[in-house]
Amino acid sequence: MASKARIPIYQTLLIAGILIVWEVLVRTGVAPVYLYGQPSGILQKLIALTASGELFTHAGATAFEAILGFVVGTTLGSVTGLALWLSETVARILRPIIVAINGVPKIALAPLVVVWFGVDIGAKVAIAASLTFIVALISVYQGTQEVDPDLVKLMRSLGARRLTIWRKVIVPGASPWILATMRLNIGFAMIGAVVGEYISAKVGLGYFIYNAGALYDLNSVFVGIFCLMVMALVLDFLLVKVEARFKW
Amino acid sequence: MVKIRKEVVLEARDVSMTFNQGTEREVNVFRGINFELHAGEILAIIGPSGCGKSTLFNIIAGLLAPTAGAVHVDGEVVDGARGHVGYMLQKDLxxxxxxxxxxxxxxxxxxxxxxxxxxxxxxxxxxxxxxxxxxxxxxxxxxxxxxxxxxxxxxxxxxPKVILLDEPFSALDFQTRLVLQGDVKRIIRDRNKSAILVTHDIGEAIAMADRVLVLSHRPSTVKSIYPIDLGVEGDDPIALRRSSKFNEHFDVIWSDLDIQVSATA
Structure with a gap:
């Protein structure tokens, strides 16, 4: 058994190995660079795009859209999910509608979003927000249903009314679900922003990747993808920090 | 000797409960349950599983309305959860x-x-x-x-006027259970509370209660009520269990339950 300390070493070796094989295949002409890119070329592109500041402009735009969409969608979705506990009738009425909306691939809604929100930043935020809203709504409502029914019974035996039970037991009881949803939604918000940029944009990583792909500039495509990965890791890291503060 | 009528804090009068009444899935849980809880006493309720002990507690707590009859606390009919009873369950919640x-x-x-x-x-x-x-x-x-x-x-x-104990110690290990049985009994006495204890454990019922009520199989009725007198001072759970009367009570209640089991088996 390898000790735990060796795992980062193996991870580094694995990634380095893949990069070296990739580089060799391209250099020997087995794999054409316009189809696969090339590690050394990607690195050069990364340095050039960072130095010119172009990368930051795109990354900043995408991050802004994703974060704004995330905050709006997750907040509204969580609040709605929590509130649905208050009325079982309303929850029953809305259930099939929510399931139906959740089943629709959100990219199919893109023309509507363009018509309603234009092609500017508002459209990207709207797509990110609508994706995260649905995910938050469904999983937070599920969270309220998972709260121990005996806790609700206990509160009722104490003479608590529904709103009191909701405030003191349901909302805190569902909070781990809200945190779990937030981590899921970071990914969904980035999908929303990038998809929005694919459809129509003048700035952003989605636009940058799409454009580079159209020009067969695969090195730039990989720089964009790499940049999205880093962004996802940073946002997830920040959320884990937040989550740790809410642990019981 | 002048017989002093004990003060009644809780009274169940002809309480019956049927779920899904009038349908195919009708379940008659219990029928015409009558008992009184006196001030300052602990009444234990034991019965075969499925005899509706938890349902009875929900009715007493006002969480559930009985099909017929009523529960009175301090002379007033229970018609909703008002916090008139304190609830303690197996789960600490x-x-x-x-x-x-x-x-x-x-x-x-x-x-x-x-x-x-x-x-x-x-x-x-x-x-x-x-x-x-x-x-x-x-x-x-x-x-x-x-x-x-x-x-x-x-x-x-x-x-609360009345404390309902719904198998509160059954999830604990044996030693902790004994200690808590003694403590809870002492605290209920010291504070002059009245309590109803539901349990599967005959020993626990005898060690803690002043009277033990045995329920029959479903549809449950009150089969018998045994006053417990162990002739032992104090609440030491070990001393109580050493009493010869403890075993006598145990045998009587056990056979009472056993008859029910074999009668329907």
Missing amino acids: LLPWRTVMENVTLGLEVRGTDPALAKERAAGLIRSYGLAGFEEAKPSSLSGGMRQRVAFMRTLALD
Whole structure:
């Protein structure tokens, strides 16, 4: 058994190995660079795009859209999910509608979003927000249903009314679900922003990747993808920090 | 000798419960249950599984309306959950995000008691019953026995007329269970409370209760009520179990339950 300390070493070796094989295949002409890119070329592109500041402009735009969409969608979705506990009738009425909306691939809604929100930043935020809203709504409502029914019974035996039970037991009881949803939604918000940029944009990583792909500039495509990965890791890291503060 | 009529705090009069009445899935849980709970006594209810003990508790707590009959607490008909009874279950049901102190004050908070007053009362309970120093601890850091103590304090904090104990010790290990049985019995006496204890454990019923009520199979009726007299002073659970009368009571109640089991088997 390898000790735990060796795992980062193996991870580094694995990634380095893949990069070296990739580089060799391209250099020997087995794999054409316009189809696969090339590690050394990607690195050069990364340095050039960072130095010119172009990368930051795109990354900043995408991050802004994703974060704004995330905050709006997750907040509204969580609040709605929590509130649905208050009325079982309303929850029953809305259930099939929510399931139906959740089943629709959100990219199919893109023309509507363009018509309603234009092609500017508002459209990207709207797509990110609508994706995260649905995910938050469904999983937070599920969270309220998972709260121990005996806790609700206990509160009722104490003479608590529904709103009191909701405030003191349901909302805190569902909070781990809200945190779990937030981590899921970071990914969904980035999908929303990038998809929005694919459809129509003048700035952003989605636009940058799409454009580079159209020009067969695969090195730039990989720089964009790499940049999205880093962004996802940073946002997830920040959320884990937040989550740790809410642990019981 | 002049017979003094004992003060009745709770009375079940002809309580019947049928679920899904008039449908194919109709279940007649119990029929014409009658009993009285006297002030200051502990009444244990035992019966075969499925005899509707939990349903009976829900009716007493006002969480469920009986199909017929009524439960009276202090002469008034129970017609909804009003916090007139304190509930303690097998699960401690502590809120994990609250401290010990905040869990004990939960009921007072719901009732709208002034927070300073609630805290003072809770602090008194926590000090008296052996959890001083744990006021700010989270439930996850406590043992099962300590958690159940906190749950009991939460029940006491509301100063309920009647305390309902629904198998509160069954999830604990044997030693902890004995200690808590003794403690809870003593606290109920000291505070002059009345309690109904539902349990599967005949020994627990005899050690804790003044009277033991045996329910029959479904549809349950009150089969018999045994006054318990162990002739032992104090609440030491071991001393109580050593009493010869303990075994006599045990045999009688056991056979009473056993007849029911074989009659339907």
